[in-house]
Every structure is written in structure tokens, then in C-alpha cells.
Amino acid sequence: MNQDHGYREAMSGRDSSPAIMWFRQDLRLADNPALLASAAGGRPVVCLYVLDEAGEGDWPAGGASRWWLHMSLAALAESLERLGQRLVLRRGPALAALREVVSETGAGAVVWNRRYEPAAATRDARVKAELKAAGVAAESFNAALLFEPWTIRTGGGGPYKVFTPFWRACLGAPAPPAPLAPPASIAAPPAWPAGEALDDWRLLPRAPDWAGGLRRAWTPGEAGAQARLQRFLSEGLEGYAAARDRPDLPATSRLSPHLHFGEIGPRQVFAAVQALGAGSPGAEKFLQELGWREFCHHLLFHFPALPAANFRAEFDAFPWADDPAGLDAWRRGRTGYPIVDAGMAELWTTGWMHNRVRMIAASFLIKHLLIDWRQGEAWFWDTLVDADLANNAASWQWVAGGGADAAPYFRIFNPVAQGEKFDPNGTYVRRWVPELARLPAAWLHKPWDAPAAVLAGAGVRLGTDYPRPIVDHAKARKRALDAFAAMKDRPGAA
DNA sequence: TTTTGAGTTGTTCGA
């Protein structure tokens, strides 16, 4: 732990009043610079989480995220209790809640780790200014990114819009500091401020409880994140470059929700991967995926309209279809294309979808159904446990073809070819579309082409047990290319 | 200022 991230300077005063550690998307003890800063010098610490839904702007947490947040807060509270600490819960506008806790505890400082989404960053800037104006020390730190968005700039001084030069610049910049150890101890305050009960926040679904699949698939919390990392390092990293596109194999890290909630930090992942496999193809490829996460945050920070507006304004003229039935079929995994439906079922059941299948499913919504990418973005936001404003917005824009760095519009995934290539034995489809489980692999990705006897033998009645394709691939492809041509014919005609 | 090389992840068609 050769770097201190500046926390000693920040908190070097001899003030013996409590410091408030304001937890947000950094729900961990290790590599948490704000937490170390709050506890420095044995200063008493009040650990606080504020549920500030209005502070998230247009993007309050979706259903799956709320489930994860509950589980993660419970895990963090337990970890803190083992240190003789508590996690105090409040809800409401963050500034008001912080002021109350400052007043109740006599705290002289508030510290937190930075967020970069437009609404949160704007709120945090105001919080910092108001606290300082009230005579309370306020300091923020970086726990969430390897390279903060303003530290990476092109030769011209602007932000990057293309991934490859961005990541090259990152790798040429000063290396991220080594991860910090968790605090050995955190002094308790003389008295605890009152807190709300986590259960009262109703973050968990009830009537119906649809979270059974999430509980089976995930272990939210810092320990769960570490276990996931260790397992990936031992079982996944070496073969990652080759197997990462295979949704039928357990080849990816599945760290995305843990990273989103800050149960593990990118510096910890970066250091562990480098220590194990520096220079190997698997490590390079995996670090590049961390790089994409960095790039998405870079884009959102510099282009705050990213979640709602086309990155390229000419896409404002795109003739999106109004197709509620198609959108509904896509959401429910009833498109008739097995790889798409399998992905949507995996998402609905586990709150997660393999990256390759996300691209296929997103491409299908946008290009086969011509439905506005923002509809897909909203559905993912509600259903993904790793829903992250930067990653979600940038990825949907990328698939839609609206970014400078995006897939060319004529690159339209063929869901049959993609399924056969990346789920060659049909294992993934069989798992998530059990109606088709007994169909031979040769027909699994195109059941409508299977001979009647094969379908009957597999117990599949098309149109009854499993839908026929809601669009014909070749026709849909042509329609999408025509729509793209139409958009280009009337530039700026929004 | 101009030039130049490059840009995550594909598909289809015809030889």
C-alpha cells in the first residue's frame, strides 16, 4: 500500500469531532480511500447511507438494482458491525440528511467517494459547497475508476470519442495507485444517530417476490465480490480471450454488479489481474473490458446527454417504429429467435445477460424491430442488477450506431448465425428456453426450419409452445437498411 | 492547417 491517495493531507487536522463517511456506490471496506480518510488518526466515524432517489435525476434505481442495493447494504452493515461500527440509514435529499446528521453528531467533516453521473455529480458539488459554507470540512476521493474522466485528454485537450486511442492514452498515463487495505479499526462515535430500518425501504420485491432467480445467481456484498474475482482468476482468466463470447460457458467474470455498487473497486481487479497474468492474452482482453467501463464513464462525464439523446444528432431523424407488440414480445422473450429469447429470459430470471447476447438482443430490438434504443435502455435499466448509467447508455448508443465509435448501421446481427457461432451446442438456449430443450442442435437456433417430424419428436408445437419468428430476418434486415438510407436522405430533418 | 491511418464485437454473396 505504497500510495495514500491523499487522505492524510485531507484529514490531517487534530479535530476529534466525528467524521461522517457517506457511503454511496462504494459499499466496501477495502480500497476505500474515503473510509480510510474518515478513520485516520483514530477519529470517530459515523457511517451513513442516504437513499436519495430525487438525487438520481431521471434515473432512480430500477427493480433489480433495488434488490441488489438492499442485499449489499445488509452485507456492508454486517461487516461494519464486526468492527464495532454501524451503518446509519437515512432517506431524503442528501444535503438535508447530511446536515441533520452533522447537527445531531457534531461532526466536523464529511467524506465520500466521487460519482460521475450528471445528476449525482451536480448534487455532490452543491453538497460540498454548502457543507463548506457551513464550516464543515468536505472531501471527496476516487474509488470507482482507474482514470477519472478529466485526467485523460486528447492532444487537443478534449475528451476522447474513440475507444482505442482512449485506452492507449490510459495505459500511457501514470498507473493507478495500488489498492488500499481495509481499515484495521474504525472508532465509534460517542453516540449513534438514529437510523431507519433497511426493511422499511421496501427495496425487496414482494407480492410477487420475483427475486428468487437473483438470490440463486448472486451473492451481493464485498465478500461475494471477492469470491467472484478469485474464482475468475483461477478458472476464467487464462481462457478469457477465446471463451468470453460464449454464453454457454462460465467464461466471464460476472463482476459487473459488484463493480457498479463498489463492492469491489477497479484498482483491486486491475492489480489482481496484472499480478497473475500481466501480458497474457486473457489478461489484456479482460483489462480492456475494464477499459470499456472507464471509457463509458469518460463519455457520460463529458457528454451528459448520453442517456437520453442521440450522440449523433442525425439519428434524431431516424424513423423509429411504434410497435408496442414487438416491444412486449422482446421484453418477454417471445420473439421466436431462440438466442434472443434465451437472453431475455436470462435477464428476467437472473438480472444479468451475457455480453455477447446483450449485443444480439439489443441489435434485434433496434434493427429487426426498429424500436428506439431508449426503450431497450429503459428495460435494461429496470431489469439488470448491474444497471449502470454510463455503461448502459454508451452501450445502447453503440449498438444503435449513433456514436462516432459505433457499429456501422449496416452491421446487422443475424440471430441464427450468431446463435450457431457462439452457442454451438445450444446449451445456452436449452437452459433458458426449456420449451426447445429436446430439439437437436442442428435446428435449435432456427426451429421454424425443422422438419415437422423433428419438431414433433422434440415436443415442440410452433406457435403454441414456442412462437414463430415475429419478423423474417431477411425482410427485417432490408427494412433496417432502408430506414437507415431514409435517415441519411434527410439530414437534420428531425 | 492539412494529411493520414484507423476505427470492439458482421453479413452476404459469389467465386
Place this chain on the structure above:
DNA sequence: GTCGAACAACTCAAA
């Protein structure tokens, strides 16, 4: 089955 070309220019980033 395999291979190369066409698909479409356009913007970005750096020299």
C-alpha cells in the same frame, strides 16, 4: 466449406 470483397462513407486523433 472457405475466402475475399462489398457494404459507406465519415469522424477521430495524431503527426
